[in-house]
Amino acid sequence: MTASPSEPNNEAGAAAAPGPDTDRHSGAPYDLAVVGAGSAGLAGAVTASELGLAVALLDSSPQSGGQYYRHPAPALGAVRPEALHHDWSAFTGLRRRLAESGVDHLAGHHVWSVAKEADGTWTVHALTGPDGCDGAPVRIRARALLLATGAHERQLPFPGWTLPGVVGAGGAQAMLKSGLVLPGRRVVVAGSGPLLLAVAASLSSAGARVPAVVEAAGYLRYARSPRALLANPHKAVEALVHGAALARHRVPVRLRRAVTEVHGTDRVEAVTVSRLDRDWRPVPGTGRRIACDAVAVGHGLVPQIELATGVGCATRALPDGTLGLALDGLQESSVPGLWAAGETGGVGGAELARTEGELAGRAVAARLLGRPGGAGPVAGLRRRRDRMRAFADVMSAAHAPGPGWSGWLTDDTDVCRCEEVPAGRVREAVAELGARDARTVKLLTRAGMGWCQGRMCGTAVACLAAGGATPEPSPERRPLAVPVPLSTLAALDGATDRSVDSST
């Protein structure tokens, strides 16, 4: 027998059943495991629990609340964390219901993979410890799964963006909310999307000077969808609140402009802001310098869906060029038994996330308990969800990056920070080596192969690979949602199984 391909070979036949450890699980599975304790996950978990399900709620963070309801750790002794939130009461309501429910809240659990077992139940694999590194693997089994893992910020690189003092806009907001720290004293807020206004308002309320909010899009596209606007008055109110805050602090909002260069040697000293044409190409000669000691940038949010795509869930292309999960009217994905809510289905804000979470919680309960989900509340929730989703799609379209944005990228701008891959190298892979998509570019340049696994540079690389055309969004394949120590993987056999009656 020859059988000796270049990795040392072992003759293998049919796949052994993954041999799960199902028989070693002592207790009964949970009815529902919820991954993510932000607005969507919290709402889903408490709803399902109140309807009688045994629920585990996992989140990597030590506190519940997700991105929106970030709040200082109790040790910081903040007096009024709610000052930075519009609807803090919705959160306190969810938190109270969580405390009163029987939900097992597993904080500090980093989920790295989910798997559907042969018997149709789900296994959720998690790491514990502050950064998932104390090596103790945990396994949770459940009959249904709700993924509410939120989104991460989208970045488009520009010359100088790796300089200290350049921070993510959402990150700045999160820092402010959870640690009450400002990224600088004079902070230019730039990029695209409604989050910028919120960030600028928070920064200036917290005492920073914001010399400008630099928004690449115009707001005209909103006006083209008056129906969605009228149907979502709370959004208009939110914008008014931000607008008032910005006016109070005299923050100018500059539309159709972008930060095209950052100046400074050791840290940010100033930025150049240029006008953009319709395609977001910087107009030569329009650059204006603004002094500042920090820049908070972001281009909207990208749904974090790798746990779902890892098990084959179908995706849908969102109007801003990102991908969300394709979900049915009751939030179930294309893989039966796996529901999703919140930003995983498309970015739409905390209230939409809450609504979807509740809808999913009800749908799971209806399925597992064999009862049709209470028509009354479900119909109402669906209507609200649809209305807010429609608005989210308008927003997403308005802030889609124009094809000309890469015009502000010089060849020596690092696109991938982890692997230090400059734009010129990506362009070369496309022009000379036949790369046309993000995956080939990654293989040929290492862009996206580093620590962040392309979460930071994915958009930019895909745009450069498409060479001016609109890139086909393709689901990133990241079977490991978080890095996992090899010793942990090696010890999976001895993982702690958490089940309904093992709660400790």
Place this chain on the structure above:
Amino acid sequence: MPTRETSDVIVIGAGVVGAACAHYAALAGLSVTVVDRGYVAGGTTGAGEGNLLVSDKEPGPELQLALLSTAMWTELADRLPPAVEYEAKGGLVVASGGTGLDALREFAARQEKAGVVAHEVSGDRLHDLEPHLAPGLTGGFHYPQDAQVMPAHAAARLLHAAGDRVRLAPGEEVIGLLTGAGGAVRGVRTATRELHAPYVVNAAGTWGGAVAELAGVQLPVLPRRGFVLVTEPLPRVVRHKVYAADYVADVASGSAALQTSAVVEGTPAGPVLIGASRERVGFDRTLSTEVLRRLAAGATALFPVLGAVRAIRTYPGFRPYLPDHLPAIGPDPRVPGLLHACGHEGAGIGLAPVTGQIVAACMTGGEPPLDLHPFRPERFDATAS
């Protein structure tokens, strides 16, 4: 749209094998069009590891191919840009028990007769070669001919270095074969156009069976899944390509179960690669945590320092295999003008140059460097034997 739609050869597949076929055909003076439904290295080549091994091969036709190809790689390493990351790092096979070492010795003795260079390393000298190896191993063999390349660059640079004679047609799927008088090949059809050439090379890897079917012939190429685990970047802790001797026994066992034997190697970019499993599960991409557990356990048993290191990525690939584990290389007597170059299973990166050379020789009336009989594409037909 290209200006000419006619060339001397059409190669279907821009993986490393197709790239090598195009490269050597162009060197032989032929004009080549390479068609791929995806992009360069988008198939199994982008999911492989890039070991160029003789150490794991039993004496026989595949080892003959490997020895020829390894020599060609050293020559290519001088011609291709450094981006292919060719490293003549050598392989180290280690044994943990007395019987394991005996089996290795016997295996190496047979390989040496076939032209493989292998040096026995005693247990107390293993750490000279690999300082971080686990203590207590009984010994091993060093194979200086084993080397490594970066597969995606290998494919891209083989194509690029061939110059203007090679044209790339990415993003086009071949959906039909054009034939003329006597059933001879005239070219291929894609969704949007026809491309003409008197020769068509099937370098479609794991999908080679489907391409053969377009020509009305059978070639039973099937996928064999393998996972690779990739760690965070590290300073060099693993210098050679290191694996345990167990696999020699595994090869002989013929077991039907999922097989994993950890193969550990560093890369110039920093991450350590841990391969690789073998399973027949079709084209299923879902992660198997059992596979990851075994790979990680095997790797940390060999290199305990890796325990604290984090895996940041894992990916599956689908090796193209034929029932007798040998590739199909050469003209297909059933369809004049059609040649095959697929089914290299877990060794396609290593075997690509020699495959390209053989295919080019067949099209230009040259002499293939070895007897092609074991690789003949029609060998699985009930009637042919």
